[in-house]
Amino acid sequence: MNDIAVEARNAVKTFGQGDHAVRALDDVSVTIRKGEFFTLLGPSGCGKTTLLRLIAGFEMPTGGQILLDGADITDLPPNKRPVNTVFQSYALFPHLTVAENVGFGLEMLNRPKAEVRQTTERMLALVKLEALAGRKTSQLSGGQQQRVALARALAPQPKVLLLDEPLSALDLKLRKEMQTELKRLQHETGITFIFVTHDQEEALTMSDRIGVMSAGKIQQIGSPRDIYTRPVNRFVASFIGESNFLPATIVQGAARLGSGHSLAVEGLTPVDEGRKVTLAVRPEQVRLTAEDEADTIRATVRDLVYFGTDTHCHLMLSDGEEVVARLQSPASGDAGLSEGQIVGLRLAPGAVQVLGD
Amino acid sequence: MADRSFSVSRIPGFAAVAILAFVILYLPIFTLVIYAFNASKSIAVWEGFSLQWFEAAWANRQVKEATLRSLIIASSASVIATTVATMAALGTTRRAAFKGQTFVYVMINQPLMVPEIVTAVALLIFFASIKVATGYQGLGYLIAAHSAFCVPFAYLPIRARLEGMDLSLETAAADLYATPWRTFRRVTLPLLLPGIIAGAMLAFVISLDDVVITEFVKSGGQDTLPTYMLGQLRRAITPEVNAISTALLVLTVLLLSAFFLLTRKKE
Numbered sequence A: 001m002n003d004i005a006v007e008a009r010n011a012v013k014t015f016g017q018g019d020h021a022v023r024a025l026d027d028v029s030v031t032i033r034k035g036e037f038f039t040l041l042g043p044s045g046c047g048k049t050t051l052l053r054l055i056a057g058f059e060m061p062t063g064g065q066i067l068l069d070g071a072d073i074t075d076l077p078p079n080k081r082p083v084n085t086v087f088q089s090y091a092l093f094p095h096l097t098v099a100e101n102v103g104f105g106l107e108m109l110n111r112p113k114a115e116v117r118q119t120t121e122r123m124l125a126l127v128k129l130e131a132l133a134g135r136k137t138s139q140l141s142g143g144q145q146q147r148v149a150l151a152r153a154l155a156p157q158p159k160v161l162l163l164d165e166p167l168s169a170l171d172l173k174l175r176k177e178m179q180t181e182l183k184r185l186q187h188e189t190g191i192t193f194i195f196v197t198h199d200q201e202e203a204l205t206m207s208d209r210i211g212v213m214s215a216g217k218i219q220q221i222g223s224p225r226d227i228y229t230r231p232v233n234r235f236v237a238s239f240i241g242e243s244n245f246l247p248a249t250i251v252q253g254a255a256r257l258g259s260g261h262s263l264a265v266e267g268l269t270p271v272d273e274g275r276k277v278t279l280a281v282r283p284e285q286v287r288l289t290a291e292d293e294a295d296t297i298r299a300t301v302r303d304l305v306y307f308g309t310d311t312h313c314h315l316m317l318s319d320g321e322e323v324v325a326r327l328q329s330p331a332s333g334d335a336g337l338s339e340g341q342i343v344g345l346r347l348a349p350g351a352v353q354v355l356g357d
Numbered sequence B: 001m002a003d004r005s006f007s008v009s010r011i012p013g014f015a016a017v018a019i020l021a022f023v024i025l026y027l028p029i030f031t032l033v034i035y036a037f038n039a040s041k042s043i044a045v046w047e048g049f050s051l052q053w054f055e056a057a058w059a060n061r062q063v064k065e066a067t068l069r070s071l072i073i074a075s076s077a078s079v080i081a082t083t084v085a086t087m088a089a090l091g092t093t094r095r096a097a098f099k100g101q102t103f104v105y106v107m108i109n110q111p112l113m114v115p116e117i118v119t120a121v122a123l124l125i126f127f128a129s130i131k132v133a134t135g136y137q138g139l140g141y142l143i144a145a146h147s148a149f150c151v152p153f154a155y156l157p158i159r160a161r162l163e164g165m166d167l168s169l170e171t172a173a174a175d176l177y178a179t180p181w182r183t184f185r186r187v188t189l190p191l192l193l194p195g196i197i198a199g200a201m202l203a204f205v206i207s208l209d210d211v212v213i214t215e216f217v218k219s220g221g222q223d224t225l226p227t228y229m230l231g232q233l234r235r236a237i238t239p240e241v242n243a244i245s246t247a248l249l250v251l252t253v254l255l256l257s258a259f260f261l262l263t264r265k266k267e
Ligand SMILES: Nc1ncnc2c1ncn2[C@@H]1O[C@H](COP(=O)(O)OP(=O)(O)OP(=O)(O)O)[C@@H](O)[C@H]1O
Pocket: A015, A016, A022, A023, A024, A042, A043, A044, A045, A046, A047, A048, A049, A050, A051, A198
């Protein structure tokens, strides 16, 4: 198991006591592989920062363990952990220059002056800030400060780099640029990145694996594709992308809808027979056909919302359930549908997920 | 003015009251400074410009000794008070909120609340017994007393500065392998320095100016500049006192200006 960089074992963190206690992390176990770009994704207050702070050592867990390279580091203070953080607020030292900020970690490790200087130069080149080495950090733009914070955290060549929503303060264009930059840096340095965001698109495009969190618990861990196409529960299915949810009952190895239609679904076992479940279907997986075609579910068009690249078609099934279909807008912009029209609706077998909860 | 929102400056008589207030505040000081340059012995009748009273004060051995004593006490007290205040400020801001926090603040600021005369009498009695027990009569008592009542004056600007400083900087230093001591030396202290200097200057000025506690605590022949002046006034008032006051005023104004510049600059 020596390809594991960081591991949290049954980590629990409670703040406060008695009635006011907040369980920020509730029995979280996660393993992060070496050289991986791992993203923690979840809504505000779900415990992402708390998990990072436990790994960095700024916070002691109430229970459980933190392991680095297989060694228990739970009791190690932050200055003894080969882990660096890019703070959301950057936390650059305002009394030091850009170069002094970047060299700070190496200096504290008592590296020789020449090495500190060389590494600082290399890091500044890596983030393309050579020209600003002598500036005070207060004279930098948000994007430049961001790069300094990155270079500063990378300079001591940590085993793991923790990034707490490092891009959230940037405008959209800069954000896209920095996303590419981060991926490039991770590729070039080979350092394990643990990245926190509450932006699902950012998580999907950048990560090797994603850990979806909610209310102090890890809900699902998997590749972006896994998480998107095979969400394990309703929270994951609705937090990442949009989903239609349909109640169904498992009858003879298929999911029977309230309208009476049966849908083939994967991964059922005989014990599921008769169970009431929720099905999740992505709007872009809903196909519309003529109403009289075989094997389709009849639905009425209730509303059409034009989004530019695609059009959202709100449909109602015969049992009153709502389904949204995302249709690519044709060149004319007119999807050729009208409110009240009866259409046929088809769901590909692989597109229907049976949710766990 | 296009802005129709509430402004005190539009209340009738605002300007007159403001000017009157400033006149009341500064006219006596202005008069004092003017008469320091009077050619006659009078402090009420102007008879021409002269620097003789400054020369007289400068030549006066007692004035020189009292000045030196004042400076020794004020410097020692401001160093001691600032050190204590810095530690107190770190201890009350660089940690999680704790039980009895407000109580501790009040305790630290005690000299601001207890009437000075009460502290003075208490110190007189307290030091008297120590003097009897040890036989020591030196400046130590004055330095100790001044250090104590200067602590809250040094504490306030230092704490204000610390509260404005983001704790995440210290967290970042720890993350970058700095030990707690090196974090303090390389991050906290340099950023806190303007607050410390401001606190030290405030303490210095407060100590330099003190009469009540000094008067009660000092032994014979330990006059500081303010208590010496008080003693002089009891005998005969000459413009020499004006001259000394003027010099003291200039020193204080210089220190306080530096204090405001330092505290202003951080924003
Ligand atoms: N020092 C603290 N004292 C008390 N409660 C805290 C503390 N830090 C965090 N919490 C609580 O723990 C929970 C998780 O907080 P955390 O900062 O980890 O959330 P997050 O997922 O990072 O959210 P965000 O996306 O808003 O940054 C929240 O309910 C928060 O109020």
